[in-house]
Amino acid sequence: MSVFKDKVCVITGAASGMGRELALQLAAQGAVLAISDVNETGLEETKSMVGAGNRILVDVLDVSDKAAIAAYPAKVEAALGPADFVFNNAGMTRVGDVVNTPLESMEQIIDVNFWGVVRMTKGFLPQLIQTKGVVTNISSLFGFIAYHGQAHYCASKFAVRGFTETLALEMEEAETGVGVCCVHPGGVQTNVARNAVVDHMPDGTSKSELDADFDDLAITPVDKAVQIILAGTAKRKKRIVVGSDAKIASFLQRLMPVSYQKILAKYTKGKALGASN
Template sequence: MELAGKVAVVTGAASGIGRAIASALAARGCHLGLADLNEAGLAETAASLGSGVRISLHRLDVADRDAVAAFPAIVTATHGQVDILVNNAGVALGGRFEQVSEADFDWLIGINFHGVVAVTRAFLPHLQQRSEAQIVNLSNIFGIIAPPGQAAYAASKFAVRGFSEALRNELAMTDSPVGVTVVHPGGIKTAIANNARVPAHVDPEEERRQRTHFAAVLKMPPQQAGEIIVRGLAARRPRVLAGTDAKIVALIERLMPVRYWQLLTRLGLA
């Protein structure tokens, strides 16, 4: 897929992987509609991209159904078309299932999964009008394995994976011009772990250990992940594993789909 001259919408573009994806797309001449709740972060992303492509910035809560439904008309009024949709917006939530309140669980699912579905539903008719188009949905390595303490997050990322694969197969059956890429990043050094919501009654020492653990395993620079993802998008790959750790873990899960966690623990990868 030739990216120069295309128009891409990227959610969660104010920082981290979203900003890196925007940068990689802009470097290839792709015009951008960037969305996030963090308007200051969006402005920083836009400033980092330089000139040469058309950029519009949009404050958007992907969990707000009305705002999402109105969003495509706003983007097309500026750009005239949409060729690529990157569903990157997401949040994290620590704690074991019994520690996580129903409200917090629903909050995470509303953003990480229902947000992906709602934004996809809103933009799909516009993408269908293009000669070629691509949807890129960010799952996670926790959409392949499900570690303890990540019940809500893993549930959302497994859901993104299942939704993406079913949608891809449905679109292929109708000879749609729209392809679907699902991305499973490994340990990407972003602020998502530090910004994770933690239940109030989680032991502070347990919380400290978890944050220390994630600080140690989140190693790949977002810029590198963004390049991997955009190369996968351009190749219209159905699945992108971003990082050697993601590839190793995915292989272990394939070989040991039930007992992978025991092996990962013994290998010191958990």
């Protein structure tokens, strides 16, 4: 029997990509779902795909909205019971180098990708301590490595990694029984890169070329990526690396912490890597 059966599973960013696939696979395993996203249309599509066989709570929710996140855990508990699993999947990316990207764009990425994770985790921790549940935070391949044009995204995902690994240590030392997982997907076949806002493109490069490069490098099907995430969450693995590209990048960064970028440039053949949520 699945460890997720009849368990309350909270998923942000559930309108598309890995968030939607998490909802579908968890529903198939008999989970009780609380799904949210800023995209109401996509969220309703996910609800329709889940079908009527599962208890489900649907909310249009912006993880950068402090007040909304502060009120959300109590709403979930009142409707479904205390959370057993929280999947902090919501995220976004923009494209642009540090010099040419407005500060406001960088702040938006950090607010969604990092502070969204922190707000949700803090909000649901009392429930997770009560249920001895698990929080699974989505970092990235870019939580291991730096990459040009992605300084804001890399910063947010490095921050998610640092926050999550520290939380895991604290939960373990306090013997709370809470599992804490940090997920590092490589290129997953979702539309997040295509939906990226472009602040600045390198000279001679078009957005269509960027999208084509990402398609070439998105080697992991979304259903396979989510299977890996759920298997790791069920086992309460502290680090879940998704895809051979993420495994290679992690290995190279640890082996050659300074020169890995030259090796990866050859591996990608100058193509732009992308995000996965």
